Amino acid sequence: MNAKINGSIAGTNAIMLRIAPPWHRSWYAYAMYLVLLLLAVYLIRRWQIVALKKQKKNLLVKEQNSLRQQAEKHKEKIMMLEQERQQAEYDQVKQQLRNKTVELANKAKDNEDKNRLLLLLKEKFNLIQDDDPCLSKLRLGEIRRLLDSYLKVDDKTFEIQMDELHQEFFKKLKDKFLGLSNNDLRLCAYLRVGLNSKEIADILNIQPSSSYISRSRLRKKLNLKPEEDLYDFLNTI
Structure with a gap:
């Protein structure tokens, strides 16, 4: 750069200017970029x-x-x-109970037939005793006592077997309904295992109409309403 002093030109001096770079190119900007990059x-x-x-x-x-x-x-x-x-298992047990009940009922039916025969024989022996004085009354008495004993044993055996098979059921019925007879209890057992009126009539040697009548009487003793089902009621006991 030249300067003019008092009409004369002075010597040339060199002046160096350093221009700072923009802020986004400064070292602290780069440091900030690095920090931001690392943060990202x-x-x-x-x-x-x-x-x-x-x-x-x-x-x-x-x-x-x-x-x-x-x-x-x-x-x-x-x-x-x-x-x-x-x-x-329930169905199997119930079926077994039904089969056993029917079996006992059939045995009872057979026993009733035998009892009728034995009663007939007893009557015949009574006639023989009256008509033939040559026969020993003592011997006929023994035969009569034997027949009586057989009749009682058969009937008692059936009752015991039925009571054992439906022991808990009979006990609950007797506790709730004091007026039930043995025949009522048997009818309850037959109905509970699913026997219909015809099957019960065959077992008891009665007409189906008589079976319906027995069921009607049983409903009254059990204090059932007309809309209540007898089978369902017995299976809740």
């Missing part, structure tokens, strides 16, 4: 970690829900199978 990387990494944990948690919850649903279905299936097994 950290935040992205942090977000990825949180997202991964959340995804794992969601998967875990989903898997737990799936296992819980499977466990509930398995439990329901087990309960259903158990109910089916119990129902099958």
Whole structure:
């Protein structure tokens, strides 16, 4: 640069000017960029970690829900199978009870037929005793006592067997309804195991109409309303 002093030109001096770069190119700007970059990387990494944990948690919850649903279905299936097994056992026991009741009833029917025959024989022996004085009265008396004993034993045996087969049922009926006879108890047992009126009539050697009458009388003794079902009522005792 030249300067003019008192009409004369002075010597040339060199002046160096240093111009600072813009702020976005300064070292502290670069430092800030680096910090921001590192912060962005950290935040992205942090977000990825949180997202991964959340995804794992969601998967875990989903898997737990799936296992819980499977466990509930398995439990329901087990309960259903158990109910089916119990129902099958109940049906089997009920069928066995029905078969045994029918068996005893048929035996009682056979015994009644035998008893009729024995009574007829007893009457015949009485006639023989009256008509033939040559026969020993002592011998006829022994035969008569033997027949009487047989009649009582057969009837008593059937009652004992029926009482043993339906012991708890008969006890509850007697406790609730004091006016029930032995025939009423037997009829209750027949109805409870599912025998219909015709089957009961065949067992008791009576007409089906008589069986209906017996059922009607039994309903009155049990204080049942017209809309109440006799079979259902007996199976709740």
